[in-house]
Amino acid sequence: MDPALAFRGFILGFTIAAAVGPISLLVIRRTLAEGRIVGLASGLGVATADATYGAIAVFGLGAITQVLVDARQVLGLVGGLFLLWLAWTTARATPHDPASSPSRRGGLAGAYLSILGLTLTNPMTILSFGALFAGLGVTGGDSAGAALITVGVLLGSGAWWVVMTSIVSALRTRVTSAWIRRINVASGVAIGVFALVSIASAVL
DSSP states (O other), rough: TTTTHHHHHHHHHHHHHHSHHHHHHHHHHHHHHOOOOHHHHHHHHHHHHHHHHHHHTTTHHHHHHHHHTHHHHHHHHHHHHHHHHHHHHHHOOOOTTTSSOOOOOTHHHHHHHHHHHHTTOOHHHHHHHHHHHHTTTTTTOOOHHHHHHHHHHHHHHHHHHHHHHHHHHHHHTTTTTHHHHHHHHHHHHHHHHHHHHHHHHHHH
């Protein structure tokens, strides 16, 4: 068992979480509109999904991997439609006073679970993790090393969202309602583009 594997997993989790995409935009938008706690709960949903796919890849669970890859079109379509709905609601969201924290339907659990489910609908993520972990020399037979990397990924991804939501939250009081409205529209359009790409990839 190599303790350094946990650090490598941390770096991988942090790097993967930092990639710009529809989930990142959604978490940033939630942090600006609803506060750091809601944004962090959403980010931890991403971290959980990253760790889940990372565990499947690094433990060598080939059967589960194959099921996910075989279902990538269905999952891609479901995820794309959900993103499209999120794009619509985000663009139409009514700005709140940035200094306040409006209550969220479903609470923190709803924020966490919605992002967790959305992130898990991208089965191709597991292939990315598989390719990255292969370079670390960890096989399915090294259970201790696999566990260390999985924990590292969870902590690394979570650390990114702690940093990101802290920075966005610090800027939150300086953002006016008018700017929140512009951010909502811009985020909605960007998420909508990602959604259409996901749907097109699933049906074509």
